[in-house]
Amino acid sequence: MSVECFVTGGTGFIGQHLVANLSAKGHTVRVLMRRPKRLAALREQVAHLGGDASRVFAVAGDLEQDNLGLSLADREVLRQAKVVFHLGAHFAWGLSLEQARAVNVEGAKRVALLAAEQNSRLVMIGGYMLKNHEHLQRIGIVPHNPPLTDWPAVYRRVGSYEASKLEAHFATLALMSAKGGEMTVIHPSTVCGHSRTGHILDGQPLVALIRNLVQGKLTAVPGTAEHWLPMVTVDYLVELVAASAFDPAMAGQELLALDAQTPNLRELLAEVAQPIGLKSPKHYIPLRLLKWLLRIPPVARFLNTDVEALDFIQITRFDTAAVEQFANRHGIAKPDIRQSLRHTATFVHSYCLGKEEALIVGQ
Ligand SMILES: NC(=O)c1ccc[n+]([C@@H]2O[C@H](COP(=O)([O-])OP(=O)(O)OC[C@H]3O[C@@H](n4cnc5c(N)ncnc54)[C@H](OP(=O)(O)O)[C@@H]3O)[C@@H](O)[C@H]2O)c1
Incomplete structure (x- = not known):
């Protein structure tokens, strides 16, 4: 109809x-x-x-x-x-x-x-x-x-x-x-890119995260091993x-x-770094310290990060039973989030990064 x-x-x-x-x-x-x-x-x-x-x-x-x-x-x-x-x-x-x-x-x-x-x-x-x-x-x-x-x-x-x-x-x-x-x-x-094609638009928070990784501005994982960006x-x-x-x-x-299978932030960074041949950060920087540093304008400009974006990184876990039941009732399959993250990184590398950024990865 x-x-x-x-x-x-x-x-x-x-x-x-x-x-x-x-x-x-x-x-x-x-x-x-x-x-x-x-x-x-x-x-x-x-x-x-x-x-x-x-x-x-x-x-x-x-x-x-x-x-x-x-x-x-x-x-x-x-x-x-x-x-x-x-x-x-x-x-x-x-x-x-x-x-x-x-x-x-x-x-x-x-x-x-x-x-x-x-x-x-x-x-x-x-x-x-x-x-x-x-x-x-x-x-x-x-x-x-x-x-x-x-x-x-x-x-x-x-x-x-x-x-x-x-x-x-x-x-x-x-x-x-x-x-x-x-x-x-x-x-x-x-929101992550399309699960098969990785399609995403520049300006999305995940693209900004990948860009920062490529430009070497994300050398530590914000938060702790418990933090995630659902x-x-x-x-x-x-x-x-x-x-x-x-x-x-x-x-x-x-x-x-929300996909409850989203890995913690450190693993998420590792997933998006892997297909574009980058090393992902292993050490953590406390969110409070990062927020404090970001109040210094030159640091914020250098890190290309905004305090507002950090609120979405958290330790809270959510009950996703309702969405899973709804999806089952409508025959909607949930894609593999780790694979979708890798596809998104590949897409971002091919279509969203400028030539200079893509070259940094190629070095
Ligand atoms: N992406 C995420 O991670 C995420 C997560 C949670 C919730 N959301 C919510 O999901 C919705 C869509 O997000 P998105 O990521 O698709 O955003 P987006 O790519 O930034 O798109 C925003 C859309 O809003 C339109 N718009 C902005 N100002 C307008 C105005 N004054 N009059 C008419 N249209 C206007 C834009 O039109 P133009 O083409 O004219 O600019 C564009 O179509 C938003 O409500 C957002 O808050 C997004």
């Missing part, structure tokens, strides 16, 4: 894979685009990722604008959408509170309002930190009464990207509940997202998309 879908963030890393997945299944996919002239490039990429480009259409708009900046004609067309997938976000470190809120919080509320007004299922991408309850408590979030949270303090504590994602989550839940809308939230951990492959993630959108049992539910 072909269904009308509206996707925000469809030009981004996860979004491209989701658009390819949905269009390959025969759905019509309308993508919110700030630069709709890039539709041809998006279609080409979607076809490259195994999707059906002829089913992909652009809708001009911007998360930062009232009513998403949609024309009246596009607003009418979007009323047909059975599902609204919200992936669009300003994903960067070092944002101001205002920059992050304008897109990630206000944009999410605009998308939720549109979905609620026209009775579309809203499928939203959150983040796995929302499932780390101790962390939420530690940074001052009041999950059972989010309006009591001192949000500016949270922004100062964890940085604007993460804080805005957390604020957006609670604001959207409240809005959908007030409007009686149907919502499903998927919380991915850090991963999920992009193909497994989009299968979960697509399946949850059409599963009536997922209305009002949240799902953590």
Whole structure:
């Protein structure tokens, strides 16, 4: 059955894979685009990722604008959408509170309002930190009464990207509940490249990690032997997202998309170093010390790392029984994460690193 879908963030890393997945299944996919002239490039990429480009259409708009900046004609067309997938976000470190809120919080509320007004299922991408309850408590979030949270303090504590994602989550839940809308939230951990091709886009945290390894800037493992950076492959993630959108049992539910088999950080670095012929670090640097060093601007520039990124490296383990049951029920196989990490490293080495960086590896 072909269904009308509206996707925000469809030009981004996860979004491209989701658009390819949905269009390959025969759905019509309308993508919110700030630069709709890039539709041809998006279609080409979607076809490259195994999707059906002829089913992909652009809708001009911007998360930062009232009513998403949609024309009246596009607003009418979007009323047909059975599902609204919200992936669009300003994903960067070092944002101001205002920059992050304008897109990630206000944009999410605009998308939720549109979905609620026209009775579309809203499928939203959150983040796995929302499932780390101790962390939420530690940074001052009041999950059972989010309006009591001192949000500016949270922004100062964890940085604007993460804080805005957390604020957006609670604001959207409240809005959908007030409007009686149907919502499903998927919380991915850090996203790894495609399990077979390794495809990933530059700008993703894993690419930054591999680049730092190649440039010799990661000479010690942040944290301890217990620390890990939980991963999920992009193909497994989009299968979960697509399946949850059409599963009536997922209305009002949240799902953590995280591969519990992700190795600890030291082993993860060894996995990505091996296919590109690099040595991986063996010794550890305490996270506190690293965070302190990163407050010194020249050190931060040299290490090409941001304190905000370090929060995602942690020792908390998560219960993944729900996602495993969900995947089994829908016949979604979980790829081998170690192999996916190696494929991603090979892809990054071939397509994301500049010539000089690739030469460093070749030496
Ligand atoms: N990647 C991860 O490891 C990870 C982990 C957990 C959660 N997430 C969440 O997953 C979602 C997708 O992440 P991603 O990695 O695919 O991000 P991404 O590659 O950075 O893509 C971001 C997308 O958002 C769009 N966007 C940004 N600002 C916009 C605006 N003002 N109006 C309309 N569209 C706008 C971008 O469009 P343009 O092409 O116009 O720039 C792009 O399509 C985000 O919500 C992110 O927080 C990601």
